[in-house]
Amino acid sequence: MVQGMSEDRLKRVADHMDAYVEDGKLPCAVCLVNRRGRETFFYSVGKSDVENDRDVQRDTVFRIYSMSKPVTSVALMMLYELGKFQLDDPVSKYVPSWKNLRVYESGEGDKIKTRPTKKPMTIKHLLTHTAGLTYGFMDNHPVDALYRQRGVEGGGSRTLESMIEHLSEIPLLYDPGSLWRYSFATDVCGYLVQRFGDCDLDEFVKREISSPLGLEDTDFHVRKESADRLAACYQHTRDGFDLQDASKDSRYLQRPTFLSGGGGMVSTVDEYQRFAQMLLNKGEFHGVRILGRKTVEYMSSNHLPGNADLSAMGQPVFSETSFEGIGFGLGFSVVIDPAAASVLDSPGEYAWGGAASTYFWIDPIEQLSVVFMTQLLPSSTWPIRRELKTLVYQSFVD
Numbered sequence: 001m002v003q004g005m006s007e008d009r010l011k012r013v014a015d016h017m018d019a020y021v022e023d024g025k026l027p028c029a030v031c032l033v034n035r036r037g038r039e040t041f042f043y044s045v046g047k048s049d050v051e052n053d054r055d056v057q058r059d060t061v062f063r064i065y066s067m068s069k070p071v072t073s074v075a076l077m078m079l080y081e082l083g084k085f086q087l088d089d090p091v092s093k094y095v096p097s098w099k100n101l102r103v104y105e106s107g108e109g110d111k112i113k114t115r116p117t118k119k120p121m122t123i124k125h126l127l128t129h130t131a132g133l134t135y136g137f138m139d140n141h142p143v144d145a146l147y148r149q150r151g152v153e154g155g156g157s158r159t160l161e162s163m164i165e166h167l168s169e170i171p172l173l174y175d176p177g178s179l180w181r182y183s184f185a186t187d188v189c190g191y192l193v194q195r196f197g198d199c200d201l202d203e204f205v206k207r208e209i210s211s212p213l214g215l216e217d218t219d220f221h222v223r224k225e226s227a228d229r230l231a232a233c234y235q236h237t238r239d240g241f242d243l244q245d246a247s248k249d250s251r252y253l254q255r256p257t258f259l260s261g262g263g264g265m266v267s268t269v270d271e272y273q274r275f276a277q278m279l280l281n282k283g284e285f286h287g288v289r290i291l292g293r294k295t296v297e298y299m300s301s302n303h304l305p306g307n308a309d310l311s312a313m314g315q316p317v318f319s320e321t322s323f324e325g326i327g328f329g330l331g332f333s334v335v336i337d338p339a340a341a342s343v344l345d346s347p348g349e350y351a352w353g354g355a356a357s358t359y360f361w362i363d364p365i366e367q368l369s370v371v372f373m374t375q376l377l378p379s380s381t382w383p384i385r386r387e388l389k390t391l392v393y394q395s396f397v398d
Contacts (some may be wrong), residue, residue, distance in 0.1 A: 117234025
């Protein structure tokens with residue numbers, strides 16, 4: 001038994017990961033479990049680069065996509081602690097071009113009809129994904145189509161500033177505060193980090209979070225000396241998976257002009273575990289304080305009105321979490337009703353995942369943090385996250 005967890009029962013996690021890789025469902029899998037500040041389980045299996053026959057290693061660098069969102073949210077809240085803004089400040093106070101945002105009413109393309117917002121969009125709306133923004137890839141609404149047409153997604157030579165400019169010309173999907181919708185909101189938070197921090201987003205994250213925590217490979221691109229440790233990324237197909245982004249010529253090998261706080265970072269399993277442990281420790285790790293205790297407690301509480309879950313306030317479209325029994329804090333999903341969520345959980349557990357099937361969760365009641373890494377798009381392909389929770393929690397014996 002290690003920290004109240006059965007070593008024999010933890011082997012079930014390894015067996016499950018083995019099966020995913022042996023069955024050709026995942027190229028690789030890495031899982032790290034910490035309880036009460038100590039490592040209780042680590043296991044890795046598979047190839048970080050199938051084409052070049054490279055085994056996954058503990059220091060393999062992964063694209064973490066939307067697991068960038070908690071990092072960006074922490075960065076913005078660090079500036080909140082410095083008094084740079086208030087959570088209920090209108091976003092237009094700092095982004096003047098957003099002063100007259102309008103809401104979609106009907107139509108599509110050039111025939112879209114809009115109306116004024118009923119209330120201003122606030123910074124808290126951005127942090128909770130209730131701002132009225134969306135993602136173009138959702139492709140289930142005329143506003144999504146406008147995101148694609150205007151090139152909001154970034155890439156190429158685009159910047160956060162050009163993203164803000166494009167978003168100022170597109171109507172909101174709904175009134176701020178009225179619904180929950182997964183969106184570019186965290187990328188806007190990244191823009192605000194630049195605005196309040198007076199430096200580029202990657203510079204702020206490196207100086208204030210990554211360097212203090214010793215996260216050498218957690219950045220918006222892969223540093224030159226770590227290039228040979230970058231995993232390849234794969235796309236799910238009917239027969240298994242195909243190469244989506246090769247490690248040797250990946251765009252992540254160069255610093256991007258569009259610094260995506262919502263999905264542009266890379267990291268390793270140990271480094272993200274350090275970040276997660278800092279949050280579990282209420283803002284501190286090995287004597288380094290990133291956030292205050294009350295700030296972390298506030299961020300990891302449910303901020304949806306009336307303590308509602310996502311099913312009551314969300315829309316049935318893609319997200320990195322289920323909706324029943326799950327609320328949302330400032331940058332994380334938050335479990336409010338494990339029974340409704342239909343998976344082994346603790347109330348107050350908070351989490352998020354990335355598009356390439358990566359995932360982490362933090363359970364303050366059990367003093368548990370878990371990080372899972374792989375590289376398979378999309379994250380909705382397999383129910384590995386829910387299965388992993390069951391397998392980890394079934395190992396508790398204290």
